Amino acid sequence: MRLLDIAAFAVRGLTANKLRSGLTTLGILIGVASVILLIAVGNGASSAVQQSIAGLGTNILTVSPQRAQPGLTAKPLTTADAAALVGEDSPAVKYASPVVSAQATAAYGDTTHDIGQFIGSDPNYFDTTNSSLAQGGLFSADDVQQARKVVVIGSTVATQLFPGTDPVGKSVLVNNIPFTVVGVLAAKGSSGLQDADDLAVAPLTTTQNALTGYGSLSQIVVQARSAEALPDAQAQVTTILNGRHKITGTADYRVVSQDQLLTARTATTETFTVLLASVAAISLLVGGIGITNIMLVTVTERIREIGIRKAVGAPRSSILGQFLIEATLLSLFGGALGVAAGVIGSQFTIAGIQPVVDPSSVLLAFAVSALIGLFFGSYPASRAARLRPIEALRHE
Amino acid sequence: MSPVIECRNLRKTYGSGDTAVHALRGLDLTVEKGEYLAIMGASGSGKSTLLNILGCLDVPTSGQYLLDGIDTGEFDEEQLSLLRNRKIGFVFQSFNLVPRTTALANVELPLVYAGVRRAQRRDRALAALDLVGLKDRTHHRPNELSGGQQQRVAIARALVTSPAIVLADEPTGNLDTDSSREVMGILDRLHASGRTVVLITHEDDVAAHATRTVRVVDGAVAEVMV
Numbered sequence: 001m002r003l004l005d006i007a008a009f010a011v012r013g014l015t016a017n018k019l020r021s022g023l024t025t026l027g028i029l030i031g032v033a034s035v036i037l038l039i040a041v042g043n044g045a046s047s048a049v050q051q052s053i054a055g056l057g058t059n060i061l062t063v064s065p066q067r068a069q070p071g072l073t074a075k076p077l078t079t080a081d082a083a084a085l086v087g088e089d090s091p092a093v094k095y096a097s098p099v100v101s102a103q104a105t106a107a108y109g110d111t112t113h114d115i116g117q118f119i120g121s122d123p124n125y126f127d128t129t130n131s132s133l134a135q136g137g138l139f140s141a142d143d144v145q146q147a148r149k150v151v152v153i154g155s156t157v158a159t160q161l162f163p164g165t166d167p168v169g170k171s172v173l174v175n176n177i178p179f180t181v182v183g184v185l186a187a188k189g190s191s192g193l194q195d196a197d198d199l200a201v202a203p204l205t206t207t208q209n210a211l212t213g214y215g216s217l218s219q220i221v222v223q224a225r226s227a228e229a230l231p232d233a234q235a236q237v238t239t240i241l242n243g244r245h246k247i248t249g250t251a252d253y254r255v256v257s258q259d260q261l262l263t264a265r266t267a268t269t270e271t272f273t274v275l276l277a278s279v280a281a282i283s284l285l286v287g288g289i290g291i292t293n294i295m296l297v298t299v300t301e302r303i304r305e306i307g308i309r310k311a312v313g314a315p316r317s318s319i320l321g322q323f324l325i326e327a328t329l330l331s332l333f334g335g336a337l338g339v340a341a342g343v344i345g346s347q348f349t350i351a352g353i354q355p356v357v358d359p360s361s362v363l364l365a366f367a368v369s370a371l372i373g374l375f376f377g378s379y380p381a382s383r384a385a386r387l388r389p390i391e392a393l394r395h396e
Numbered sequence: 397m398s399p400v401i402e403c404r405n406l407r408k409t410y411g412s413g414d415t416a417v418h419a420l421r422g423l424d425l426t427v428e429k430g431e432y433l434a435i436m437g438a439s440g441s442g443k444s445t446l447l448n449i450l451g452c453l454d455v456p457t458s459g460q461y462l463l464d465g466i467d468t469g470e471f472d473e474e475q476l477s478l479l480r481n482r483k484i485g486f487v488f489q490s491f492n493l494v495p496r497t498t499a500l501a502n503v504e505l506p507l508v509y510a511g512v513r514r515a516q517r518r519d520r521a522l523a524a525l526d527l528v529g530l531k532d533r534t535h536h537r538p539n540e541l542s543g544g545q546q547q548r549v550a551i552a553r554a555l556v557t558s559p560a561i562v563l564a565d566e567p568t569g570n571l572d573t574d575s576s577r578e579v580m581g582i583l584d585r586l587h588a589s590g591r592t593v594v595l596i597t598h599e600d601d602v603a604a605h606a607t608r609t610v611r612v613v614d615g616a617v618a619e620v621m622v
Contacts, residue, residue: 002511005508009508012496012497016496304492305494305495307492308492308493308494308505309494309505309509310453310477310480311451311453311480311486311488311492312480312481312486312505312506312509312553313477313478313479313480313481313482313506313509313510313557314477314481314509315474315477315478315509316473316474316477317474318509389453390448390453390454393453393488393492
């Protein structure tokens with residue numbers, strides 16, 4: 001008795017009921033494809049986040065307001081705070097740009113667009129955030145001083161509002177206030193969960209006048225003189241702000257470096273990936289249970305055939321082998337198709353994320369699918385092998 | 397030379413205690429090589445139990461069964477299946493062919509489990525089908541064959557391994573008169589060519605084909621007719 005002959009019996013068993021075999025295979029296919037695809041989406045999200053944060057530069061600190069201790073009122077971050085961060089006390093700091101952000105709707109002609117982020121800041125902001133111009137110019141320090149209604153828009157905003165026309169010099173209504181477009185930023189691409197190009201940047205003063213009012217700043221973006229100077233800059237910023245806000249205990253602001261931001265965001269996306277992967281793993285498990293189910297039905301249906309085989313001298317091992325091979329072929333076939341479906345699916349952008357296929361996840365999903373056949377097929381197969389020949393032959 | 401079958405004081409009991417059923421109660425039977433034996437008996441007499449034991453599908457509760465000189469008493473499930481494969485050819489009342497599988501593949505089946513190579517398997521299966529007059533039906537599936545043809549395929553399958561004994565359990569029970577005659581004709585020819593055939597039946601005219609008939613009553617051989 002050779003393995004090849006037993007495998008031939010298994011193949012004949014599977015092809016005898018093609019629809020059923022196909023549907024069982026589909027269960028594994030979906031499981032494997034979703035493992036590969038969802039892990040790829042998770043990977044894509046985290047690499048996009050890493051790229052966008054790395055794109056900001058390695059010498060950036062972000063100061064943002066934080067709720068104060070109970071009983072104390074938090075002091076707002078102000079333009080004066082931002083100004084105080086650059087000076088003799090802080091030799092490591094190159095710039096400190098005050099930032100406010102708002103939700104805004106822009107209209108040009110009949111077209112309207114909800115801008116993802118409307119930012120008010122100073123000209124240094126562009127340098128700090130590694131933003132480069134595609135068309136037109138930036139606004140100047142003078143524009144900030146005079147609170148001129150000028151705006152630099154991101155590429156998404158440009159294509160949404162000005163399809164086919166040059167936006168530079170056009171007047172756009174932002175929350176019904178006219179702004180002149182002076183420049184368009186070069187596209188940066190999606191930063192994971194949000195579109196980094198769906199933004200508009202206007203002078204801080206104008207934004208505060210027109211949109212946000214004169215409350216606390218959303219952020220102060222601090223650029224250190226170099227990446228090496230970053231720890232010094234962080235210490236100096238903390239000292240200055242502690243002094244200005246008269247902090248003794250917990251601060252009412254937070255200073256975060258790109259590194260820390262990266263770590264935090266990476267941890268978030270890793271959680272996200274694990275979550276996706278476990279959903280996918282559950283669907284693979286369900287596919288495996290489908291195999292057990294179908295193999296149990298198959299064995300029950302073919303009890304008589306098993307009896308005949310035993311009567312003509314089939315040893316237990318060959319019956320066990322036949323049904324194990326049937327189950328494993330189902331899962332391997334499903335696994336192979338699932339790998340193909342997962343890899344093909346990963347070529348498309350999903351929810352704004354370009355999935356990145358992890359080769360180890362492909363290997364793992366395929367290996368697991370093969371093991372699933374063995375594991376979930378072993379119970380039905382051993383039941384078939386244990387059948388007593390006389391009882392099996394008597395079965396109707 | 398030892399007999400093909402030698403049963404000594406075979407007992408088979410199902411269940412235990414008060415509800416125990418004694419299917420065989422100390423049965424003795426000897427079948428010589430080349431014999432054509434018919435076993436008769438009413439239903440419930442224990443003849444099916446006897447056939448299952450003779451065919452190594454079941455084991456006796458006590459007693460000794462020597463098949464072709466081999467004591468089957470100490471054999472485990474795995475060794476019994478090997479014995480079934482090498483020494484026994486089964487013909488059942490209900491044919492028991494593997495469905496959706498060609499006549500040729502059905503006849504090849506025991507050879508697959510015997511580990512015979514593909515080409516040789518095919519030759520031997522074709523020869524066996526030729527012997528039962530079905531050379532032109534090799535690629536038909538059971539549902540495309542008549543009852544008589546199916547039983548002839550089953551006989552070919554029983555023969556193909558050249559077993560020590562062919563066991564037929566009411567081989568004509570599900571067949572019409574013409575098909576019965578064909579099947580019995582084949583069994584007669586097997587006997588004529590020197591094979592040992594043991595037949596279970598409750599029809600006298602079927603038993604008349606055999607050279608010897610034994611009657612099983614209440615789990616023991618009651619009378620021997622020659």
